[in-house]
Amino acid sequence: xxxxxxxxxxxxxxxxxxxxxxxxxxxxxxxxxxxxxxxxxxxxxxxxxxxxxxxxxxxxxxxxxxxxxxxxxxxxxxxxxxxxxxxxxxxxxxxxxxxxxxxxxxxxxxxxxxxxxxxxxxxxxxxxxxxxxxxxxxxxxxxxxxxxxxxxxxxxxxxxxxxxxxxxxxxxxxxxxxxxxxxxxxxxxxxxxxxxxxxxxxxxxxxxxxxxxxxxxxxxxxxxxxxxxxxxxx
Amino acid sequence: xxxxxxxxxxxxxxxxxxxxxxxxxxxxxxxxxxxxxxxxxxxxxxxxxxxxxxxxxxxxxxxxxxxxxxxxxxxxxxxxxxxxxxxxxxxxxxxxxxxxxxxxxxxxxxxxxx
Numbered sequence: 001x002x003x004x005x006x007x008x009x010x011x012x013x014x015x016x017x018x019x020x021x022x023x024x025x026x027x028x029x030x031x032x033x034x035x036x037x038x039x040x041x042x043x044x045x046x047x048x049x050x051x052x053x054x055x056x057x058x059x060x061x062x063x064x065x066x067x068x069x070x071x072x073x074x075x076x077x078x079x080x081x082x083x084x085x086x087x088x089x090x091x092x093x094x095x096x097x098x099x100x101x102x103x104x105x106x107x108x109x110x111x112x113x114x115x116x117x118x119x120x121x122x123x124x125x126x127x128x129x130x131x132x133x134x135x136x137x138x139x140x141x142x143x144x145x146x147x148x149x150x151x152x153x154x155x156x157x158x159x160x161x162x163x164x165x166x167x168x169x170x171x172x173x174x175x176x177x178x179x180x181x182x183x184x185x186x187x188x189x190x191x192x193x194x195x196x197x198x199x200x201x202x203x204x205x206x207x208x209x210x211x212x213x214x215x216x217x218x219x220x221x222x223x224x225x226x227x228x229x230x231x232x233x234x
Numbered sequence: 235x236x237x238x239x240x241x242x243x244x245x246x247x248x249x250x251x252x253x254x255x256x257x258x259x260x261x262x263x264x265x266x267x268x269x270x271x272x273x274x275x276x277x278x279x280x281x282x283x284x285x286x287x288x289x290x291x292x293x294x295x296x297x298x299x300x301x302x303x304x305x306x307x308x309x310x311x312x313x314x315x316x317x318x319x320x321x322x323x324x325x326x327x328x329x330x331x332x333x334x335x336x337x338x339x340x341x342x343x344x345x346x347x348x
Contacts, residue, residue: 011347012260017251021243021264021338104236135236138271163318164271167332196319196329199307 025139028107032142035114036125037232041072042225043125045141047165048149049158050131053175055083056208057149057217058126062090064214067222069122074113076105076130083128092126093117104135107142124225133162144228145221151176152185159193166197170224171204173217178207237273240338241280247340248290259290261344267335269302269318293343302335 020026036043046054055075062071072093075083084096095113097105110127119125127143129136148169150158153176159166166172172194180187194201204220206213248259262281266272274297285291302315308327313320320330 012344014342014344015251016342017247017340018342019247019340021240021247021340024243024246102239104239106239134271138236139239160319164269164336167336192328195307199329199331
């Protein structure tokens with residue numbers, strides 16, 4: 001009540017809490033993960049800077065998909081439904097989340113989006129996160145695979161500048177690799193930096209526009225999906 | 235500005251911890267991993283905005299950085315990172331496998347009866 005006389009010192013006490021932050025998001029992510037396992041929906045979280053080519057890579061993925069099941073996409077952007085329109089035109093089921101002031105997607109948003117999508121058992125879900133190399137790294141969505149999409153135009157040093165993002169990913173793809181030779185970019189140096197941030201990352205090269213590397217990209221996703229289906233079927 | 239989402243979560247945990255107690259929160263003790271990607275100033279700012287009109291309004295955020303530790307993938311030794319990416323003090327290799335220091339924990343809150 002009173003800030004000045006010091007009477008508060010009489011009742012001061014410390015309460016031990018010892019709880020991790022983002023526990024609410026972690027709980028929602030766990031719920032999503034259980035849902036994905038129970039329904040055998042392999043879910044991929046695509047992250048990367050705006051302009052890295054995430055949507056174009058998704059379009060190429062949808063058009064060249066040869067796995068069983070349909071592809072659903074949850075699109076996260078601050079504004080507009082442009083990306084959901086693009087992936088829908090490519091043949092996917094799509095749901096747009098406009099985050100407004102939000103700089104990332106969180107697990108509760110994914111949960112709500114799932115209620116608005118008609119995904120069937122065995123479908124595949126791609127989540128295109130908000131274009132941002134910082135915030136999405138911290139929010140577990142319950143996904144089964146995290147991928148960072150990056151491009152030569154971003155320069156070689158992004159893994160050093162944004163380590164949590166590269167650390168969060170199991171797979172990193174150098175997209176727009178058709179730009180190599182046209183922009184200043186030393187691939188070996190970049191690879192060293194990715195490994196410095198995340199020694200376990202698997203690195204691919206793709207070019208969504210001319211199709212380079214798309215076969216290997218699809219094979220990698222399908223391989224991980226098979227492993228997910230086997231483990232979640234147990 | 236993911237600190238806003240974290241500030242909201244922090245307030246939620248504090249509210250749940252305090253229940254219906256009629257108290258004012260004076261201090262909040264946090265431990266934030268050096269490799270967590272959380273900016274202390276941004277978190278303080280965001281919490282100040284979020285906590286307005288609540289029991290935690292005006293509380294001091296005491297943020298202790300817990301060190302980031304990892305293993306060198308070159309020579310295998312364990313070492314403390316300086317910053318978000320380490321440089322192995324033994325072999326000089328850049329980077330390493332992070333083993334601790336990417337979490338955030340609410341340790342304790344100090345309150346006073348109103």
